[in-house]
Amino acid sequence: MADTILVVVEQREGKLNRVSWETLAGAQALAAETGWVLEAAVVGSGVGDVAAEVAAKKVSKVYDIESSKLEPYTPDGFVAALKSFIEEKKPKLVLMPHTYQVRDFVPKLATALHRSLISDAIGYKYEGGKLLFTRQMFQGKFVADVSFTGDAPYFATFQSGAYRGDKVEDGGASARVETVNVAIADGVIRNKPEAPFKEAKQAVDLTQAEIIVSVGRGIKEQKNIELAQQLATALGGEIAASRPICDSGWLPMDRQVGSSGQTVAPKLYLALGISGAIQHVVGMKGAHSIIAINKDSEAPIFEIADIAVVGNLFDIVPPLIEEVKKAKGT
């Protein structure tokens, strides 16, 4: 049987999670390079529309894995469904987007199959017949090329932004959709999830901000937030923060940028004392211009910055506020 790449796309309440296109785009590139067959699967209850949407892309086949027990999502249900499917189909490689849901069940799935998972990869390399996945380590200070040493199937997940979802190729004609009804025995699913909800109405929509001044641990104390606020005000922008600042209660949670907060793409993202941990960077790397001020010259934020200022933000921000005010004539 031909070697197969299986992309498991993500759906929530019957709608495709768009980050799945990124993984599919990466998988298409890998399939073109290796000559492996590319198939996709969607898991849920009544998710034929999602399967049809994926079938319009360049894939050989789409499986619609169905059971009434797969809605709502539970790790037990998804592992039960995919375990039997993967045991039968024996794909060489299973790819998924590194979402919170995937983090919740794929390590369990791989373990149930006595396999391992390379999580949160930012790309792959196929060198001399050897498949490597590149992933960040030490909060982005290093990257590593990681290989699988055991037998297939191999599991890997791609970080949001690893590939461009809008580059996913359409197929000539729609691929065949095969419905696979899986039986999940009573008692397999132990967790009883309730409907997702939002804590409070988000007062601030950072996604609409053109200018964001964002603070990280380097701000040191709560009282120093005021300094960053002054700069944001002078620039006519919004203030935001990395997770630790909001965890400490120095700024409200709705000011948080990153994987657990908002994803932003302003004209200017000015990062003050932000090291650039992966969880933060995925939320702001789409900014048009990134200016980073940090005293640590090795901070990963500088890898993605357009302008890097290595220095003490407490020395630089006060004169910067004055210069901005002067420039604006205020």
Next chain:
Amino acid sequence: MKILVCMKQVPQKDAPLKLNESGTWIREDVSYEVNEPDAYALEEALRQKEKHGGEVVVITSGPARAQQVLREALAKGADRAIHLEGDSFVGLDAFNTAKAFAASVKDENFDLVFTGLQSDDYGFAQTGVVLAELLGWSHATIIMQIEKNDTGIRVKRELEAGYFQFVDMPLPAVLTIQSGINKLRYATLIGIKQAKNKPMKKVSFDEVKGSLGDNLLKIEKLYIPLKTKKTEVIEGPPAEVAKKLVDRLRNEVHVL
């Protein structure tokens, strides 16, 4: 409730890291600290014990230096510690680390196992979920709240983009804990004193070796990220830096 907290020692956040000679790992001569989400996991376990009674046991794997993480946990209020001690534990992947943990606690009847949601070094975010599967327990990830109820526990999971979800689940269970679930406590002087007399069980690599398999992942090469972006570095006295930045804001970023 009897709770096991899995903890990890990682390089300090702002420690300058250097590659080892073979370019497969970092040089070990750096300062270490407790992995931040694990500190929140410990705090949550201590709070659950204060509410419901029981016992908090902390476990880690790694060389002698890793014991510091357990000492701190004992000083904060954990009852006893298990140290899987040896250099060989450092190179284990998440699958084998979870197997080593499972093997060394198989005779204990824990109600809950907590881990941080991921580590600051590898960042695989897998050990807790793998451990749940090995133990045959239910699990939930990225937890922001835990309440005991008649049938087990009710937890609040963090989802993406500001969403949350409550999940009812039976015990025993494994939970991966999100940073910020609580406010961390400091160890007290008396706590530090008492910690010296608390049990610290050591488990050698040989004792669990039989339960492990080959690593299924291999780090072929560790390296500094190749820059894909052209970055302009601005240096000089603060006043000059400020002037240059304003120039860029006006002429390149076009926001002034």
